[in-house]
Amino acid sequence: MYNAVVNEGLDRMSEMARGNFDLDWMDSNPAGWGHEVKPGKTGLTLCDVETGHYDQVPEHGSSHGSLAPRGCMVPDDTPSLDMYTLNEMSEVWSDNARHLYDEACNRQWNSTTDVPWHKLEKLPDDIEKSVCQMCTGFVEVEFVAGDMPAKWMCHINHDFHEVKLFLATQIMDEARHMDVFRKRALANGGGLLMASPASEELLAAILQANDYTTASSLMHIFGEGFILTLFRTGEFLAPTEVEKTIFRLCMQDEARHVAYGVKHLKYFLERHPEREGEIHSILDAGEQAIFRLTLEPQTIEPRAILAGGGIENIELGMARIGFLYSKQIREYLHRLKVAGLERESRMVIPAELSVETLLERAGVA
Amino acid sequence: MGKNKAILFPSEDWFRGLVSLMGEQEATYRELGATDCTMVVKVTGGASQGTGEDEGEKFFEVVFEDYGADKVRELASIEEASASHFVLEASLETWREMIDNIRDNGSPDLEHTLNYLTFPDDPMLVTGPDQLEVDTFYRYNESLQRFFNAAAEFPTSYA
Numbered sequence: 001m002y003n004a005v006v007n008e009g010l011d012r013m014s015e016m017a018r019g020n021f022d023l024d025w026m027d028s029n030p031a032g033w034g035h036e037v038k039p040g041k042t043g044l045t046l047c048d049v050e051t052g053h054y055d056q057v058p059e060h061g062s063s064h065g066s067l068a069p070r071g072c073m074v075p076d077d078t079p080s081l082d083m084y085t086l087n088e089m090s091e092v093w094s095d096n097a098r099h100l101y102d103e104a105c106n107r108q109w110n111s112t113t114d115v116p117w118h119k120l121e122k123l124p125d126d127i128e129k130s131v132c133q134m135c136t137g138f139v140e141v142e143f144v145a146g147d148m149p150a151k152w153m154c155h156i157n158h159d160f161h162e163v164k165l166f167l168a169t170q171i172m173d174e175a176r177h178m179d180v181f182r183k184r185a186l187a188n189g190g191g192l193l194m195a196s197p198a199s200e201e202l203l204a205a206i207l208q209a210n211d212y213t214t215a216s217s218l219m220h221i222f223g224e225g226f227i228l229t230l231f232r233t234g235e236f237l238a239p240t241e242v243e244k245t246i247f248r249l250c251m252q253d254e255a256r257h258v259a260y261g262v263k264h265l266k267y268f269l270e271r272h273p274e275r276e277g278e279i280h281s282i283l284d285a286g287e288q289a290i291f292r293l294t295l296e297p298q299t300i301e302p303r304a305i306l307a308g309g310g311i312e313n314i315e316l317g318m319a320r321i322g323f324l325y326s327k328q329i330r331e332y333l334h335r336l337k338v339a340g341l342e343r344e345s346r347m348v349i350p351a352e353l354s355v356e357t358l359l360e361r362a363g364v365a
Numbered sequence: 366m367g368k369n370k371a372i373l374f375p376s377e378d379w380f381r382g383l384v385s386l387m388g389e390q391e392a393t394y395r396e397l398g399a400t401d402c403t404m405v406v407k408v409t410g411g412a413s414q415g416t417g418e419d420e421g422e423k424f425f426e427v428v429f430e431d432y433g434a435d436k437v438r439e440l441a442s443i444e445e446a447s448a449s450h451f452v453l454e455a456s457l458e459t460w461r462e463m464i465d466n467i468r469d470n471g472s473p474d475l476e477h478t479l480n481y482l483t484f485p486d487d488p489m490l491v492t493g494p495d496q497l498e499v500d501t502f503y504r505y506n507e508s509l510q511r512f513f514n515a516a517a518e519f520p521t522s523y524a
Contacts (some may be wrong), residue, residue, distance in 0.1 A: 006461075031398070040431070041430075041432065042399045042431050042432070086498075103398070103399065103504075106398040106399045107397065107398030107399070108398070109397075228500075228503060232480055232484050232503065233484070235478065235480045235481065235484070236480060236481050236484040236485075238475065239476070240475075243389060244478060247480075248478075248480065248506050248507045248510065249507060251480070251503050252504050252505065252506055252507060254501065254503070255501070255503040255504035256504060258500060259497060259500060260494075261505070264496075271462055298378055322436055323485060323486070327486075331496055331499075333496070334495065334496035334499075335496045336476040336495050337495070337496070338495050359464045
């Protein structure tokens with residue numbers, strides 16, 4: 001009446017009913033038994049438990065290809081998921097992944113109660129529109145940093161669970177960012193304004209990158225590094241304490257993502273210096289895309305209006321934030337340097353973009 | 366700490382005052398999450414009795430760990446700082462304006478937050494041994510802001 005699988009299960013249950021238990025699992029992993037941990041002041045972190053036997057991360061992920069946890073005994077008949085294509089530690093690892101995961105768990109916030117929404121105030125139309133346009137841009141770009149890790153996570157060998165866990169926190173962070181900027185755009189009598197075609201070019205390059213490390217270099221270091229500076233700009237230009245709080249909280253998350261990206265690229269290039277050219281190639285594409293994005297009216301003009309204190313002072317505002325672009329480039333180059341990549345001589349876009357230079361180029365004295 | 370007695374800025378005592386308040390407000394810092402970084406505050410243009418490398422320069426190191434800060438010390442020079450750190454540098458006049466603004470308002474107004482003051486690299490500058498160290502200032506920014514916001518809790522005098 002039942003098929004073979006169910007009958008096998010019923011037979012096993014019958015044996016148990018007669019008092020015949022297997023119990024082999026109890027002694028299956030002597031090397032991993034007797035593990036001792038000591039919680040720190042922040043509680044019991046991943047860093048606290050991943051010691052000794054459980055700290056042994058293999059250079060090559062296990063060939064069983066299953067979700068079996070690293071450090072346990074894996075029975076020979078465990079079926080493979082046949083999904084893992086990222087089986088080399090160097091392809092995904094970062095020495096700070098564990099720590100960043102703990103930090104991300106510990107420093108979570110939420111857009112519902114951690115932002116002082118009650119302090120929103122009626123703003124002049126040009127200021128509200130500028131804030132809403134900035135938010136529209138962030139809503140558009142933020143979740144690429146959720147989609148990108150989501151695309152790769154199920155291909156990462158489960159032995160590198162620290163990286164998967166960290167990427168999972170990043171997805172949550174980006175969900176929160178998308179959510180908080182959408183809320184701000186809709187919360188004060190304004191709404192979403194214009195999308196950015198130039199952003200899509202950069203987002204596509206991130207999502208369509210051929211491998212994880214090039215995607216990560218473009219997103220974690222380049223994209224998130226630039227956005228981190230834009231968050232700092234947002235805090236700098238914020239018209240109320242509400243936006244100030246939003247940008248400060250988002251800034252913290254973004255800096256974690258950048259820290260993972262820098263350390264991953266460093267780890268990767270130390271083991272695969274021959275792949276440096278591929279990283280440069282994807283950064284070529286990224287730089288051109290971000291250059292177009294930076295100068296798009298819906299990106300730069302709202303910031304200039306906020307910096308000038310109103311649309312009537314937009315030119316003054318442009319001058320006030322003229323340093324923004326060169327600051328983004330400088331920090332980007334410095335992060336790549338930490339990762340072991342000398343990029344300055346390879347850049348395909350200008351390192352500086354002053355108003356004076358642009359006027360000179362336009363033939364205006 | 367007597368809350369009506371002015372504490373001299375910059376001094377180890379002034380930073381210890383903030384650290385002590387951090388301990389009293391641990392619940393707030395738990396809510397924000399653990400902080401793991403070393404901050405060096407550099408004060409330039411102060412009185413000439415400074416122990417720093419240039420006359421009038423002073424350096425103070427605060428080590429943040431978990432939900433508090435357990436080490437505060439004055440450094441003779443930046444070379445004495447822990448290997449991993451970032452530096453917040455400003456003139457005494459800028460520090461004074463920021464602290465007085467916090468004291469006057471209970472927290473900084475829009476133009477006296479740490480990010481506002483450091484973002485254009487003037488009047489306050491954030492530097493570090495490398496960019497990742499500088500990035501820790503961004504990673505823990507809200508906690509660091511709350512740390513300085515505690516300056517509203519006691520009067521400050523200046524050298």
